[in-house]
Amino acid sequence: MKIQSLKKRNSDLSQSERQLQILSNGLFADGELPTFKERLERAGKAPLTPGKLEILQVNVGYMCNQVCAHCHVDAGPDRKEIMTRDTMKEILSVIEKTGAHTLDLTGGAPEMNPDFRWFVEEASKVGISDFIVRSNLTIIKANKKYADLPEFFKKHGIHVVSSMPHWTRGKTDKQRGDGVFDKSIQALKDLNAVGYGMPGSGLKLDLVYNPSGAFLPGNQASLEKEFKKALLEDFGIHFHELFAITNLPISRFLDYLIASENYEDYMYNLVDAFNPAAVDNVMCTNTLSVSWDGWLYDCDFNQMLEMKVQSAVQHISDFNMEILQNRKIAICQHCYGCTAGAGSSCQGSVA
Amino acid sequence: MNLERIKYFNINLMEKTYYNPSDLRKFKNITEWSEELGEKFFEYYGKVFEEGALSAREKSLIALAVSHVVQCPYCIDAYTQDGLQRGINREEMMEAVHVGAAIQSGATLVHGVQMMNKYNKLSM
Ligand code: SF4
Numbered sequence: 001m002k003i004q005s006l007k008k009r010n011s012d013l014s015q016s017e018r019q020l021q022i023l024s025n026g027l028f029a030d031g032e033l034p035t036f037k038e039r040l041e042r043a044g045k046a047p048l049t050p051g052k053l054e055i056l057q058v059n060v061g062y063m064c065n066q067v068c069a070h071c072h073v074d075a076g077p078d079r080k081e082i083m084t085r086d087t088m089k090e091i092l093s094v095i096e097k098t099g100a101h102t103l104d105l106t107g108g109a110p111e112m113n114p115d116f117r118w119f120v121e122e123a124s125k126v127g128i129s130d131f132i133v134r135s136n137l138t139i140i141k142a143n144k145k146y147a148d149l150p151e152f153f154k155k156h157g158i159h160v161v162s163s164m165p166h167w168t169r170g171k172t173d174k175q176r177g178d179g180v181f182d183k184s185i186q187a188l189k190d191l192n193a194v195g196y197g198m199p200g201s202g203l204k205l206d207l208v209y210n211p212s213g214a215f216l217p218g219n220q221a222s223l224e225k226e227f228k229k230a231l232l233e234d235f236g237i238h239f240h241e242l243f244a245i246t247n248l249p250i251s252r253f254l255d256y257l258i259a260s261e262n263y264e265d266y267m268y269n270l271v272d273a274f275n276p277a278a279v280d281n282v283m284c285t286n287t288l289s290v291s292w293d294g295w296l297y298d299c300d301f302n303q304m305l306e307m308k309v310q311s312a313v314q315h316i317s318d319f320n321m322e323i324l325q326n327r328k329i330a331i332c333q334h335c336y337g338c339t340a341g342a343g344s345s346c347q348g349s350v351a
Numbered sequence: 352m353n354l355e356r357i358k359y360f361n362i363n364l365m366e367k368t369y370y371n372p373s374d375l376r377k378f379k380n381i382t383e384w385s386e387e388l389g390e391k392f393f394e395y396y397g398k399v400f401e402e403g404a405l406s407a408r409e410k411s412l413i414a415l416a417v418s419h420v421v422q423c424p425y426c427i428d429a430y431t432q433d434g435l436q437r438g439i440n441r442e443e444m445m446e447a448v449h450v451g452a453a454i455q456s457g458a459t460l461v462h463g464v465q466m467m468n469k470y471n472k473l474s475m
């Protein structure tokens with residue numbers, strides 16, 4: 001069955017208020033499970049506050065060539081939220097002020113933003129030390145106009161981080177759509193061909209793994225070993241690191257959990273796996289997320305739940321690091337996804 | 352029927368079955384009625400499944416096979432999920448179940464020798 005975005009389906013789960021309601025009712029309202037806030041308090045880790053800003057993550061739009069079943073962005077070809085060049089200019093003007101050493105472009109498929117290349121060219125002049133683009137791989141194969149992306153990334157010293165849910169066709173296609181696996185393999189070969197991911201190469205190519213179902217990712221190092229072995233033996237593909245990322249119970253993954261009657265068990269698993277050590281390094285402690293329309297969030301997940309930063313400064317046009325630094329991070333039960341087991345962030349495990 | 356009653360009704364229904372999937376979550380509660388033994392068991396259990404001469408992945412597959420042989424629905428749920436987390440694929444899982452089944456049927460069939468022995472002994 002072809003998946004459509006929740007928005008296109010007119011699902012009530014496309015509303016962030018509805019998602020937050022679900023995440024606060026049931027098990028958590030009954031007191032069967034502690035809320036994230038209560039759990040943080042019990043661990044002596046409340047309130048959650050930001051440390052030094054290291055990563056500016058910019059979501060340049062929710063449009064995507066794929067419609068993955070687990071997508072926390074509810075991205076798809078029908079999504080029209082796209083960052084304009086004006087907002088990009090505002091970001092460029094504050095990057096230096098933020099002190100962040102990493103710029104992380106995400107989406108949707110960021111490459112589908114018509115000003116994507118312009119933005120990369122301009123941003124690469126600012127002197128960011130690690131410039132990440134989260135590319136879904138198939139975009140490189142989606143249309144001729146994207147075929148030169150590996151060369152374009154190379155020219156600007158981009159650090160490519162790509163999603164690859166499994167090293168077998170069946171699991172990948174089930175989660176991401178028919179044909180995604182073969183196209184991803186082709187795209188990885190194209191990236192390898194220009195030097196990305198090769199042993200010792202400075203052109204960094206990392207992969208992201210999300211479990212294809214209602215279970216948590218296993219040990220990141222073991223999964224990396226398995227991925228490396230399988231991709232090299234079966235396809236001759238090289239990559240650098242694997243980041244194992246937990247699916248957070250929001251958006252399409254929340255919809256899947258509820259429809260498959262896995263929601264309660266999944267929340268139990270997340271709460272059971274709460275790891276106080278992971279709290280210290282959750283992504284929001286060193287990251288700020290900017291939406292396509294310039295609003296600021298503690299992370300990309302909060303962006304999708306429309307939980308803006310709790311600060312007098314909420315938009316990129318008013319950016320002020322000092323004021324932002326004094327905020328408390330906005331939390332809800334989805335945060336349990338970041339603190340389960342070895343923890344989870346856009347850079348994989350954190351504990 | 353109001354919600355409270357439905358809830359009450361459901362709880363009673365659940366109590367009338369021997370197995371309830373949500374009981375797996377309560378496994379650790381066995382410690383409440385015998386703390387020392389319970390804790391010793393969980394410590395031992397945890398140790399058994401650590402990386403050792405066998406990898407944790409191999410142990411997970413063995414556990415899956417044994418779960419089927421002892422027909423424990425809780426263990427089957429737990430080690431199917433554990434396998435998925437470790438990236439074990441369904442072909443590997445099903446082969447493990449067949450290993451368990453082969454040993455179990457072999458154990459039945461090898462008793463056929465006893466039957467043959469007895470038959471021969473009792474026959475003229
Ligand atoms: S490729 Fe990424 S952004 Fe696009 S639908 Fe899949 S998970 Fe969402």
Ligand code: SF4
Binds near residue numbers: 285
């Ligand atoms: S979901 Fe966002 S706010 Fe919550 S813990 Fe994770 S990174 Fe922090």
